[in-house]
Amino acid sequence: MRIIVDVMGGDNAPLETVKGVCAAAAEYTASYILVGNKPEIEQIAEENNLDLSRFEIVHTETVINMEDEPLSVMRAKSDSSMSVGLKMLAEGKGDAFVSTGNTGALFTGATLIVRKIKGISRAALAGVLPMNPPLLLLDCGANISVTDECLEQFAVMGSAYMKKMYDIEAPRVGLLNNGAESHKGTQLQIDAYKRLSERDGINFVGNIEANQVPFNACDVLVTDGFTGNILLKSTEGMGKLMMKTMKSIYSGTVAKMSALVVKKKLDAVKKDFDATEHGGAPLLGMSKPVIKAHGSSNAKAFKNAIRQAINYHNSGIVYDIAEVAADFAARKKLAKEQPAKAEN
Amino acid sequence: MRIIVDVMGGDNAPLETVKGVCAAAAEYTASYILVGNKPEIEQIAEENNLDLSRFEIVHTETVINMEDEPLSVMRAKSDSSMSVGLKMLAEGKGDAFVSTGNTGALFTGATLIVRKIKGISRAALAGVLPMNPPLLLLDCGANISVTDECLEQFAVMGSAYMKKMYDIEAPRVGLLNNGAESHKGTQLQIDAYKRLSERDGINFVGNIEANQVPFNACDVLVTDGFTGNILLKSTEGMGKLMMKTMKSIYSGTVAKMSALVVKKKLDAVKKDFDATEHGGAPLLGMSKPVIKAHGSSNAKAFKNAIRQAINYHNSGIVYDIAEVAADFAARKKLAKEQPAKAEN
Numbered sequence: 001m002r003i004i005v006d007v008m009g010g011d012n013a014p015l016e017t018v019k020g021v022c023a024a025a026a027e028y029t030a031s032y033i034l035v036g037n038k039p040e041i042e043q044i045a046e047e048n049n050l051d052l053s054r055f056e057i058v059h060t061e062t063v064i065n066m067e068d069e070p071l072s073v074m075r076a077k078s079d080s081s082m083s084v085g086l087k088m089l090a091e092g093k094g095d096a097f098v099s100t101g102n103t104g105a106l107f108t109g110a111t112l113i114v115r116k117i118k119g120i121s122r123a124a125l126a127g128v129l130p131m132n133p134p135l136l137l138l139d140c141g142a143n144i145s146v147t148d149e150c151l152e153q154f155a156v157m158g159s160a161y162m163k164k165m166y167d168i169e170a171p172r173v174g175l176l177n178n179g180a181e182s183h184k185g186t187q188l189q190i191d192a193y194k195r196l197s198e199r200d201g202i203n204f205v206g207n208i209e210a211n212q213v214p215f216n217a218c219d220v221l222v223t224d225g226f227t228g229n230i231l232l233k234s235t236e237g238m239g240k241l242m243m244k245t246m247k248s249i250y251s252g253t254v255a256k257m258s259a260l261v262v263k264k265k266l267d268a269v270k271k272d273f274d275a276t277e278h279g280g281a282p283l284l285g286m287s288k289p290v291i292k293a294h295g296s297s298n299a300k301a302f303k304n305a306i307r308q309a310i311n312y313h314n315s316g317i318v319y320d321i322a323e324v325a326a327d328f329a330a331r332k333k334l335a336k337e338q339p340a341k342a343e344n
Numbered sequence: 345m346r347i348i349v350d351v352m353g354g355d356n357a358p359l360e361t362v363k364g365v366c367a368a369a370a371e372y373t374a375s376y377i378l379v380g381n382k383p384e385i386e387q388i389a390e391e392n393n394l395d396l397s398r399f400e401i402v403h404t405e406t407v408i409n410m411e412d413e414p415l416s417v418m419r420a421k422s423d424s425s426m427s428v429g430l431k432m433l434a435e436g437k438g439d440a441f442v443s444t445g446n447t448g449a450l451f452t453g454a455t456l457i458v459r460k461i462k463g464i465s466r467a468a469l470a471g472v473l474p475m476n477p478p479l480l481l482l483d484c485g486a487n488i489s490v491t492d493e494c495l496e497q498f499a500v501m502g503s504a505y506m507k508k509m510y511d512i513e514a515p516r517v518g519l520l521n522n523g524a525e526s527h528k529g530t531q532l533q534i535d536a537y538k539r540l541s542e543r544d545g546i547n548f549v550g551n552i553e554a555n556q557v558p559f560n561a562c563d564v565l566v567t568d569g570f571t572g573n574i575l576l577k578s579t580e581g582m583g584k585l586m587m588k589t590m591k592s593i594y595s596g597t598v599a600k601m602s603a604l605v606v607k608k609k610l611d612a613v614k615k616d617f618d619a620t621e622h623g624g625a626p627l628l629g630m631s632k633p634v635i636k637a638h639g640s641s642n643a644k645a646f647k648n649a650i651r652q653a654i655n656y657h658n659s660g661i662v663y664d665i666a667e668v669a670a671d672f673a674a675r676k677k678l679a680k681e682q683p684a685k686a687e688n
Contacts, residue, residue: 141522144522144529144530145530176574178485178488178569178570178573178574178577185488185570186488186489186570209577210573210574210575210576210577210578210580210581211577211578211580211581211584212581213578213581214581214582214584214585215581215585225522226522226529226530226571227570227571227574229522229554230520230522230554230571230574230575230578231554231574231578232554233522233553233554233555234554234555234557234574234575234578234579234582235578235582236554236555237554237555237556237557237558237559238558238578238579238582238583238586239582240555240558241558241559241586242582242585242586242589245586245613246590248609249609249610249613265592265593266593269589269593
């Protein structure tokens with residue numbers, strides 16, 4: 001098992017990413033290939049007393065920033081740590097790739113360099129909403145507009161992921177919508193509802209409204225990337241507000257004393273809502289495991305993203321998705337041929 | 345000032361709605377016209393010792409339920425409390441209408457019976473997100489799909505509302521989007537961003553991401569009804585989770601004791617997030633004040649919705665909107681004429 005790590009992207013790179021790799025290496029048996037600015041990585045290691053002797057370091061000069069446009073990964077910055085890492089993954093020099101970098105660039109780069117699984121129309125950015133129990137939301141923002149066929153594929157891919165990664169026998173799939181009834185939503189949701197209802201091999205539980213999301217309504221929630229991004233960020237924002245509000249309640253001295261009493265419980269709550277516990281977001285539908293870690297990842301979050309990449313690779317989810325994708329392609333071919341036959 | 349009240353819709357009607365009217369009458373000087381099943385209303389009054397002597401009661405037989413389709417307000421149930429109330433408002437028998445009933449039916453009924461202000465393409469369901477400070481979100485779910493012109497009108501109407509109702513000199517208008525940059529979102533958001541940037545008379549502060557919503561990012565947030573519904577319900581769900589989590593923290597005996605210390609603060613937080621404090625959602629763009637109270641309104645929430653209807657009527661917001669709508673119509677006419685001239 002060889003993990004390729006882009007240590008240059010993100011707000012706290014390369015310090016926290018390199019620390020994260022060291023922490024991962026101490027816990028998980030794998031080879032680690034660090035892609036990034038070698039002198040900078042070595043200097044950080046020296047300053048922070050980190051042992052890099054077990055890692056291969058591939059030197060790259062440029063870095064894709066959050067402001068760079070997605071296609072920069074292929075063009076102006078094709079020599080960046082992200083581009084080089086993706087190429088190495090595509091060439092089989094590693095088994096999985098982890099990056100905290102620019103989401104748009106990573107998604108575009110993975111699509112063009114690593115490539116999608118045959119039969120998958122669109123890969124999806126699949127994020128775990130930090131809740132108890134966790135819920136996989138896809139798409140989280142990579143595909144602003146999608147078709148109902150994409151949503152069907154998201155449902156299948158998300159089910160495969162939650163089955164293997166969270167050990168759920170028949171993950172409940174929900175369609176994010178503005179009401180429970182099958183006629184609700186825009187044409188996209190109406191068409192997707194029909195498709196999902198008719199699809200075998202998934203456990204479709206119907207439309208899910210956003211207020212049900214925190215209350216264990218489903219395991220996999222499918223939607224377009226625009227709406228998914230609104231829901232993901234709303235959840236993030238409200239979670240942050242919750243923590244801020246709890247802190248403000250304990251701001252006085254007397255209150256602080258009483259906080260000690262409930263500290264253990266508060267810590268448990270904090271853990272439930274801690275996005276860093278769940279690692280990063282897999283790009284489901286790519287032919288090899290690509291994990292997007294949060295841009296603001298600290299060492300712990302990055303370590304968890306690496307753990308996730310290892311589990312993702314070992315789980316064989318990519319093969320599961322490839323199998324259903326082949327079935328998708330076969331059905332589509334059949335559907336195309338049948339009207340032609342009918343005409344004859 | 346005469347308020348027409350549909351006392352039959354909603355989960356807790358007519359008991360809580362009638363109680364709400366009595367509470368409102370004790371506080372606010374106005375005439376109240378109750379529309380609903382007279383024998384039922386009178387029985388409830390007797391059982392609960394409520395004095396109805398100051399109210400006019402208009403008897404109706406049928407009630408529009410949550411399951412009824414929107415057009416039932418005009419067709420199968422045109423004799424319902426909602427339909428009769430809306431007709432009375434249209435005929436000038438009252439100054440404002442409040443209902444906890446079926447949102448779709450109320451919106452359709454108001455559009456067809458009360459009618460929109462001339463020049464407004466779509467009225468909007470404008471909900472106040474229960475936050476500190478509050479934020480007006482429109483559309484909350486009445487218009488699943490909208491045009492960029494609708495969003496511009498929502499911005500103008502929302503500004504007029506927040507200016508008068510919350511005494512904000514230049515309400516900050518935000519466009520709900522999946523990123524800060526002007527090129528973000530679907531074509532709708534890209535076009536709307538341009539329109540809002542060029543529009544005079546509003547204080548457009550740009551794209552707002554969903555994680556900024558709880559942190560005083562703007563006063564008026566415009567979006568289509570599908571996305572607005574997702575955001576509104578996500579906020580509701582997460583708020584509910586927050587309260588549930590706080591309660592669970594204080595479930596033990598020792599914890600309960602410490603809870604007393606912080607009870608005051610908790611109550612203040614609860615008030616901030618209490619949707620019932622803000623009354624209901626106005627249907628902005630209708631030619632007369634129509635207020636949708638939450639379906640699960642209790643007496644207090646319904647009383648607040650009535651207070652809101654009184655303030656809305658007294659504020660003259662409908663006239664402010666009519667003025668800008670006339671300006672919209674004039675600009676549109678001009679835009680239509682100009683290309684025609686250019687062709688000559």
